[in-house]
Structures are given as C-alpha cells and as structure tokens.
Amino acid sequence: MTCEDDKVVLTDFQAKKLTALEQIRSRKFLAAFQSIRDLVVMAEEEEEEETYFRTSRKVDQALQRFTSEAFVAPYEGAAARRRIMLGMDAVALQLSSNLAPPYDTVPKRVYLNALRALTVMNEMQQSAGYGGNATTSLGADSTYSPFRILQRLVTGVGIRRKEAGSCTAYSNESIQEKDFNMVLNSFSNMGRMDMAHKIVALQERTENAPPLSPVGYSILVKGYGRRGDLRNVDMIVAHAKANGIVPDRIMLNSLIDAYVNCNAMDKAKTLFDCMAKGGSSSHRGTLKWVRNPDSGEVPRPNQRTYNTILKGLAKSGSLKEVLSMSQKMEMKRLWDDVTTNTLVHAAVLNGNFDLAEAVLDRHTSSANARANRGRRRNEHPNVEAYTELLDGYSKASQLNNALQVMQTMKDRGVEPNEFTYTCLIAAFARHGQVDKAKKTIRYMTTTGGLKPTAVTYNAFISALLSLPEGQQDERDDDQCSRAVLPAPTDDQVDEAIGIFYDMMRSGIRPNDVTLATLIIALGRCRPAPRIEEAKELVGKLEKNGIVSYKNNHKVVTALVQSCGLSGDINGALDWFRMLKRPDLVAVNAFLDACCRCGYEDVAMKTFRHFFGPGDGGSSAILQPSVISFSILIRALLKKDTVPASEDAQILYIEMKDAQKLFPDQAMVDLVLKTVIRTGKLQKKDVPLVASIVRDAKELEWRPGQLERRRRAIKAVLSSRSRLLSVWNDEDDDILLREIKSEDTLLKRKGWNKVDSGFRLWGGGKMDIQVEGENDRPVDEFLESKGWNDMESGFRIF
Template identity: 25%
Template sequence: MKRNSIIFSDYCHQVSSCYLHPSFSRTNLSFVWFSSSSFGATGTRSFPNYSPKKPSIRDSELVHHISTIIKQRRCEPFRRILRPFESKFRPDHLIWVLMDIKNDYRLVLNFFEWSCIRRDPSLEARCIFIQIAVAAKDLNMVKNLFHEFWSKHDIDGNTSFTQFLEKIIYTYKDWGSNPYVFDIFFQVLVENGRLDDARNLFDKMLNYGVVLSLESCNLFLSRLSKVVDGPNMTLKVFNEFSEVGIQWNTASYNIVMHSLCQSSNVREAHNLLLQMELRGCMPDAISYSTVINGYCNRGELQLMLKVVENMKEKGLKPNEFTFNSIILLLCKMGKAVDAETVLREMMSQGIFPDNAVYTTLIDGYSKIGNIASALSMYEEMQGRHIIPDLITYTALICGHCQNGKVAEADKLFREMLTIGLKADEFTYTTLIDGYCKAGEIEKAFSLHNEMIQMGLIPNVVTYTILVDGLCKQGEIDTANELLLEMREKGLVLNIYTWNTLLNGLCKSGNIVQAVKLMKDMEVVGIRPDAFTYTTLMDAYCKSGKMVMAHQLLHEMFQKGIKPTLVTFNVLMNGFCVSGMLEDGQKLLKWMLDKNIMPNATTYNSLMKQYCIRNDMRAATEIYRCMGHKEVVPDENTYNILIRGHCKARNMKEAWFLHKEVVEKGCNLTAETYNALIKGFIKKKKYMEAREMFEEMRKKRLSADKEIYCTFADINYEEGNIDLTLELCDEAVESCSIDNSKD
C-alpha cells in the first residue's frame, strides 16, 4: 500500500515545478541589487567594460561591406549574398559585425546562424550572442545555447565553467546588461546537475551586487534535496541564501520541508512550518500536507492529528493527499473504522477517493477481520465505477482467508481471473495459505500446480506454508519430501521453513526427530532462534519433561540467544501444569530481578494453578503483585479469578470482580457465567443468579443444562409459561450443539 505516499511525492514535485519554472518573461522575475552593506560584503565590484580587439583598415572595410549587404538584402538567403565573403571571413569578423547590427535582433539571429554553419563560434562570440538574445527576450534560444555548450564541453567541466563565466561577465555591461542572463546560466547548471558550479555562480554574483531570482533559487533547492545528504545541504543553503537577501516564498519552505520529511526529519520540518508565519510567509495546504504525510510515514498518529487541527484552525482545507496519508496511517494502525470516518469527511468536501484509497480501506478492514465492512467498501467502489485491481482483490482474498472463509476467497480469486486480471505469486500464496489453515491440503497443492502452469515460480514462503499445512495434518514424511523438492529447485531454506517443520514434529509428538532437526539446522548453517527453542521447550513442557525444558533455557543463554517473553511464559505454564508451583514462583522472581517484565499470561498460569488448589489467598496475592508491577489484567485473568472464588464460595469477591469486568468492558466466558450462577444458587442468592443468567443470555452464551432446568422450573412456578418454553428450547439447542461437538 505504498501508492498513496508515491502519489503524494509526485504531487509535491509537480507543485514545486510550477513554482520553479516561470514563463520566460522579465516581469515574472525578481532580481535584487544590493550595496555592500546589504549583505555584509567588503564591497561590490563593477562589471568590466568591454574592450574588444580593434580591426585593421582592411578588416573594417570587410565588416562594413558585410553589414551593408545584410541590411540591404536581409530578405535574401545569407548563404547566397555572403558567398563572396566566405573565404575571407574569420571569427573576429563575427564580433565586429555584431557590434554594427546588435540593435536588430532578427538580423543578428540570421547572421549568427550563418556563421555557425561555417564554424563553431568563439566563446566570446557565443557569449555576446547570448547577451543580445537575453536583451531581446529570446530566452529559449539562450537556454539552448547554454545547454549546447555544456554538451560539447562537459569533459573538462571546471575549466569550461570558469572560462564561460568570465566571458559572460566580460560581455555583460556593453552587450546586454540584463541580469537574467545569470539566472538562465544558473538554471542550466542546475538542470545539468552541476550544483557546485551553480553555487559558485551564485556567490560570484554577490560580488557584483546581484542576487539571483527566487525561482532559480527554488529550482536549486529542489535539485539539491535529491543528492547525497540532500536534506542537510538543502537546509544549509536555505539559511545561507536568506542571509544574503533571498526572500523565500511558500514553495521554498515546502521544498525544504518535503526534503526533511523524506529523510525522516519530520520534527525539523514541523519546526520550519511553525516558523513560516514568524518569518512573514504564509503556509498553504501543501505545507501542512507535507508535514502530515511525514508524520504518517513515521506512524506518529498524535503529532499528525495535532498538525491537522492546526491546519483547520488556519482555515485551510486538507487536500486529497492529506486525506490519503491519514487514511493510510489509520489503516496501518488497525483503525479502519476511523479511516472510513476520514473518508466520509473527505467526500463531504467534494474530494472523491480513487482506487488506491478504497484498496487501502479494504486492506485495513480485512486485516482487522471486519470482512463485512471490507466487502461494503468493495461494493461502494464498484458502484462508483472504480475498477478494482490485483491489489484490491488480493487484500479481500487475504481477509477472507484469515477469517477462515476460504470458499469465498476462492470465489473472489476466480472472479478476478474472469475479468482479465492475472494473479501473481503473492495472490496464489495467500489463497494456498487459506486452504492450508482450513486443512484442505489437496486444494492447496492443486493451486500450487496451477500456479506453476501459469508460469509463476513458488517461492520459499509458498513452500513453507505448504510444509506447515502438511505438518498440521501429521504428514511429516510428505513435508520432508517437499523440503527436498525445494532444495532441488535451488531454493534456500530459511529459518521460517525449518521452524515450521520443527513445529510440526513437536505437535505430532516426534520430539526426538525435532531435536535431530535442530541439530541439522546448525549443520547447514541455519542458526536456531528463540522461536526454535521455544517450540521445542513447549513440547518438553507438555510432555512433562521440565528438566529438559529448563536445560534448553540455559542453552539459549550460553549461545547468546535472547529468550522472548513467550519463552518464559511457556516455561512458567509448564511448571504450573506439572504442579511445580515453587519453581514457577522462582522463575517469576528471577524474571523480575533481571528486569524482564512479565505480562498477564505469565501471572495467569500461576493464578490458575492456585485456584485449582483452592488457595485463593495465594491467587489473590499474585493478582495484587500484577497491580504493583503495573501489569494490566486481561480477560483470562478475570475469568480465572472469578471461577476460583466461585469454587471457594467467595461470592462477594466474585461479584466485585464481575463488576470490575463490566466497567472495563471485558468479556466473561460461558464457563465463568456458569460458575457465578451456580455459586449464587448454592448461596440461595437467586436474584443475583437470575441477573447473571439474563446477562449471559443477552450475550448469546449457552448455560449448563442444569442451569436451564433450574430457571425453567422457577419461571414455571411463577407462571411465566412463554419464558419457560423459550428456556426449554434453548436448553435443547444447547444440548444438541454440545453433542455435535462430542
């Protein structure tokens, strides 16, 4: 989903370009002339007087003849009328004739073109013609002459630049005196990537009291931002040029801010945005959008929202690219609902989304499992006659697969092929993954074969998914054969492939083979990681081999492999399930001593075993310890404690915890509700039991058969026949579901 950021970047470039390339009219340019005190120089120089070589009497006669004939017969081809003079014509004659006809640009142009056919003009003659052309406002011709010179003299660039600049300065005063000649020279240097020469030209002009136009300086900033260390250089030049009289405009600030954001210096760009008004320059929608996009790319939601708020306070409306950036960030953060709210605001302002925006939202909803909303976006997209592309379909297919709706995913896949879109490796792999997770290995392999027939090459990820699917089906031998096939095809097995096979071996109880596989990994140069060790440790824990599991932890430390919190939680759960609560407590203390912060899962394992032992004092102490360490309890924490208190008949504590759960918006399981209801009934607190029962029914959770019977009897005795029959139906349905599960 990188298209939004790419579009935004292109847009900024286009906007900058319209500032950087003014129409070639003198009225559009803003030159600044300074005295020495204006910019702190020791003194300004005067442009030199032009003093060309003097012609001889014979040369003067020839120049006079040529000047007279081209003036009198200007409408005739110069090749014909000047043929008698060709053998005598030298480069110096060109300059002397130009001195005589310089006020007639059309004549100058024709004569210069005639002389160029004969031979390349001297550098001095070229510069003289450039000065005349600038004075005549034939700026396209001027740019072409500059570019043509660099294309011919690009080998010895430094010498060429110095010589050219000297001649331009030398011919300036008497042949044109239009400062825009230096501007065009500067622009051509920038366009040819000669940024050092351009900077030298800028500094040289300061010595003559000339500051180049803002448009040229903006072009320089824009090109400078694209070189190595561009953002730092751009900011440096931005500050230095300000000191010598460049009055930067909004486009200038936008160029610098965009450059800073591209290099992740968003805070600095934001500071520049805040300084714009103080420096007398009003930010526009692009200014704010640049910083907003920068924060979006860095995932800094709160700072981005602050800039959006500031933008609105200034009366500026977010543009298409602002909205696109915000939507993309919100979707990346799993806030697709908020992203759709932004979409609606965008549409209310008359800005309508394109394929990229809809696809971003479809992908966002798919990743959080909200397939209904993803499909709604897809239908809205089609309703607006926006054609879905491969990325759109892949996002939908991925979302359906993640939610176990493989048949619907396959339907979308076939629909995509029908409308002429070609699936790529990622699309096929996504659907193969869906079938593997659904346990439909044959269909997964059928897709794999179809993929190959289409000329697509399955990658390591594709094969790893297939290996995982086979392992989950217990087909370890077939998975091994597939690994062999991968090697034969030249694919290098990565750590994920090995871990997948090892996980399959552990799940099927082949721990010995899993240990051998881990050793094989090291032989072929694949270093086992924390996941490898944690998987094997989990298998040892589940088989009650806690000594072996503990040894693996020590081995990890010896090899410099940092255990994850999951590693410690696996070991903790193993100790607790094996009844080794003292070892579990020691592990918890060790973690805290080493500043390894446990999470709710770590504490839940201990609490659960204390509850099973009916030691609610110890379980409560663990719960309090969580609070002291600022570990937030999860839903499982509350379910464990409430069931524990119900089992110990501590209904007051259970009731108090239930209220806390409701206030926090957490959910209780059907098992917990059953425990609460039975506990209250045993205490003869029927009102509380009924309240729990109704709450449970509202959440569409099924109660035990015994509870249904109890409340059916109560309602029957109270004369609530309809409710009694309804409860009987629910009880029958609940029992039939339970039987089908069995």
C-alpha cells in the same frame, strides 16, 4: 581577561573542538557528545562579546556535524538506537544552552533528519519486540519525540530563521504533508492510534498545514484495521465523508483490507462490488461517496484489490468463494504469487490438503520469476505457501506428509526459510520427537545458512508443552468436553526450561513471549503448580536485564493467570496492580483468577469497572470480548443457584444485545459442559442453555459435532420429562420466551447502572455482601491488603 589569557582559552577551546570532530569521525558518539557538552560550557563562560559569538558558532558547527552523523542509516540495533538518542540529546543541549543567538536554535533540516530517524527506529524497535520507548540521557522518550518535533516545526519554536550576519533566511516553507504522514504512518504501524490522533489534531488545527488527504485517511484506516477496531474504522470513514474527501484506489484498498481485518466481510464485499461493477452497485450510499464528482468515474479494482478481498474470503473459511474469486483473477490475468499463497492458505484452513498440493503443483513460480523479484535473500515467493502446507499437515497429525513437503520444496528449488524450519521444529516437538527438533535447529544453522530466532525457540517450547498429536479428537466427545489443553507434566516443563537455557547459551535473547509461555506452564503443570519457581525465573531475568516484567502486559498477565490456576488470589491481585493500563487480555486473566479462587463478586465488580454498565454506552474503559463473558457465565453456572443462573442469563443477553457479540464454539462448549457436569438440567438453566443451543446452529461445526452436543443435552434432559417435552427443534423459541423479560430481570438485579461504590479501585466499605459463612463483606479481602484507605477513584494503578 587579558589578551594573553584569551589566547590560551581559545587554544584550549580549539583543541577540544578538534577532539570532538575526531571522535565523531571515529563514530565514538558518547565521547563526542561529552566533548561537545564541554565546548558548550566553555563558550557560555566567554565574557568578551566577539569571542563569545565566535566560539558559539564553532560549537554550532560541531553540533551540526554530530547530528548529521547521528541521524543517518542504519536505524536498527542497539548501537543505532544509542546513536540516534544521543543525537536527540545534542538537539536538546543546543536548545537549552546560552550560546549566542542564533546558535541557541536548530536548523530545520536537523529536525527533519531527526524526524526520519526516530520514526524508522521506533517502527524497527516495535517489530523487534522492544517497543518504541528508548530514552535519552536527558530523559526524552523516543515514542513522543517525533510528535514534539512536529510541534516545533509547526510553531517555529527553536527553529533557526537565518544565519547571523546573513541576509538570506533559511527556508521556512510550510511543513509538508509527507512529514505529517511519515510520523502518522509510524504511529499507525506501532499500533499507537492515540498518538496518531494527536498528529491528525495537530495537522487540522495548524493554519498553514496541508489538509488531511486520502493518504492520511488510508493510514488511519490501516491502523484501526490492524487492531480489528471496526467502530473506529467506520468513524474515520464518516470523518472523511464529512470533510468531502474523495477516496482514491489506494484508500479504498486500505479500507477493504481494514474491513477484512475487522471480519466485516459484508462491508468489504459491498465496497469491492462498487469498484468492480464501475457504478452499477445497488448500494447507492457507498457508490455516491466512491464516485469522483468531477469525472463521474469509480476507481476500478487492481491486482491488490482482488488479492485483498481473496484474503478476506480465505479468512472467513469460504473455500467455495475463494475458488470462484481466484478463477476470476486467472481469467483477468491478475493471478500472482500472493494469489497462490492465499489460495493455499484457504485450502489448508479447510483441511483440503489435496487442493493445496494441486495449486502448488500448477502455480509454483519458476526460478526465473523468482530471480527478478528482489526478495530477501532471493527468497522464493511461494515459500510461505509451502510452509503453511507443512504446518497444516503437522497439526493434522500427518508428520510424514509434512516431511514430504520439505522434499517437494527441494525438488522444486524452493529454499526453506526460518519460518519453514520453525514449523518443522514445532512439528517434531508436538509429536514428542525432541531430539529431532534439536537436530533440525543445528541443521538450519550449518546447512541451511539460517539462524534460529526467539520465534523458533518459542514455537519449540510451546509445541513441547501442548497436547501430544492424535489426542485432540478424544476431547471432542459426546459430553461436549472440549477443554483447555491438559496441564503439562513436570517432565515436560523441565524439558522446556532446558530448551530455554539452550536458547540463551546459543546467544539468542528470549523475549516476553518466551517468558510468558514458561510462566503459564509452571502455573499449570501437574501434579502441582510451581508458581514460586515462575516468580524466581521472572526475578532472575529482570535482575540480569534480559526481560523486564515492569508494565510488561504479556509477562504480568501470565503471572496473574498462573496465580489464579494455583489458587493464589493475593498474588494475582498483586501482579494485576502493577499494570498501569491493563489491556483486555490482562483483565480477562484477572477475571478468571477471581472466579477460580471463589471471588465471583470481585470479578463482577472488575467486569463492570472496565466494561461499563452493560447498556452499550461509551462509559467503558475497554470493550469486552466473548471470552470476558464466558469466564463469568461459566463461574455463575458452577454456583448452581437460581440467582446465579439469572445473572448468567443477564450477561448472555447483554453480550448479544448491548455488546453485539455472538458466542463462539469455545463458549458453547464451556456452558454446555458446565451444565452437563451436574448430571441434570434444572429449570433455572433451561432458558440459557436453549438460547446457547439455538445460537450454536449459526456457527460452523465439523460434521456431527453439533449433533453430539445436542444429544448430550437431551441425555441429561431425559431425567426431567417435563422439560424434555418442550425441547425440540421447532419449539426452541418457546423456551426462549422465559428470558424475554430481560428489562424486568435487569432492573431487579440492579444492573442497569454501574455501582458507584466500586471499592476494589477506591476506598471505603462496600454495601454488597457475598453469600457464604457469616455473610462477610467482599471488602474484607481488600482490608487484608491495606487498600481500603485509598482515596476514591481508580487509584490501584
């Protein structure tokens, strides 16, 4: 290359660089990235060493300018996501380039800026319902990118050490704990505890990384608490104790909150007592860990601690304890707006609207207090409590009182927010006043200055499709017939679909909850399910890029459920196969579909595959819920045979003993209703029903509810005088002895181990037959799907 040629090339290069810098200044990031990519190619093609080095440096300057603009706030919205992911593309481009060293590496500050942008963006995407799965043009996934960046920061691979020709090295200090915690907290907030554990493992095995502190443990505890995962919360606590971590007040508050979220109020109260009594607790094991070994002091509870335990007491429905705790807080001058909101929540939850009104009358914040809080849009701190009271009145069929709450808010200067209007819109829809609901949407926009969201329309549609107000109590009769809400009519579904299109015409993007609600409504509507219409709606939204069903658990689960309701087992299985990692709700929906379509054996095989052999071991893929057991027990009882009844007894024993799950009111009603529908109680059903009735005594019922259920059972017992003679309050245990031989029964049924031939997820023919005509193999159903030739193992997903 001649000097003259070299001059021309440099001129072209300089012009391209100036273009790129102007595009960055104008925030035309896609065009700027393409220009920088051209610059990289031009630099790599340089043959003269000095020119090659000089152009590489200029490319690096353009890249750093690009990333410095790409990784700054704001981080929310589609445009921000594209900008940040283009920034990651630029980092990847530089690392994969053949630029002159050190310009083929990236300065540490660029990685730290990228780390901050990605973590915030992922959390915002998650809260907006998108999930943290944005991708770059080079295929990088935003969910995993923060972890990859941490790996580079730890190993130093791709990190620039110093500028060429300079004796001063870039700062290469050890990565700080706040960087680990930033990513750890992001994954925890997103519910990605699998990734959170990878962060912890990376931190623990990195020699120069700071050790996990109470802050890190607080983040982990918070993440598992939000998931209601008590087992892993306890595991984190045990890990902290083993590592000699002395908890501070923040960590203890996080732990109390986690216990509250896991419904482990005994543990929450124990920890709170240790803090409140300052070392006089009788729980010595907890006290020993909580007390600081150097000072001998125990972190004392603060306002947040009290409000957290108050939230737990409210959640458990213990209004008496909530009142007692709130009085203590008032005496200690710890009462704040959170206390007011929590107490109102507890009162509404218990149907004590007078108490809720009294609390708000006395403790609504003044205008001056509100002005200094810096809340969103200067939002009143008690608007949440007023909204809860309004919603409570609405659901209690007291629409006039709900409307009066709005007037009270106006009188006291409490401006409604979008959630208040959403509850009012749902109240109108629930009472069949659709026109008023639509007018409220227009009013909140024009007068209230608020924009309805997908949440607003979802509440509108759901309320419209629910049981009309005033009919709930009719379901709670002497025949224990509390049932699923009746199917919506064609007219109701058509009205809901019309609202759905109004939503889109208003420029509000529906989400997976919107679509799932409509799918289930179409599958349940009467006089006949409209499952084909549901599938058509899903396909249309997928084609237009509005809501994707691909690996979308909510949408696919709704389709599985609707197919089951319409008797389409093939459709249910087809949709279920689409989920790579089915969650508990999806598995329960498929179990229900199988049982509704007469494939109880397939349901049982699915149950054992996902939930393990029933011995409480760790071989399960998922942990079952009470709903999982309710579905199968109900289906077995409906078969009305002795073997099926024995199987139902085994499942109930397993649920309580192995899985440590206790029946809820819904399960009690399902079992009793299923037995009562036969018109008589047979001897084979007595052990299970006796156990259910005994356990039902431990649940909280409204006055008279449990007695009506017991009377219903005794009514059908009257036709069997021999059974009636042994059914009384004192002798329930006599009946229960019939199911004490659980080990014998389990062994006889062959359920003490998992059947290794679970062929729904593998290949080959089953040995198990189902009862019925010709004793056809269960696998015959799968044969029609062409799945029997799959290799062994879990291959459907």
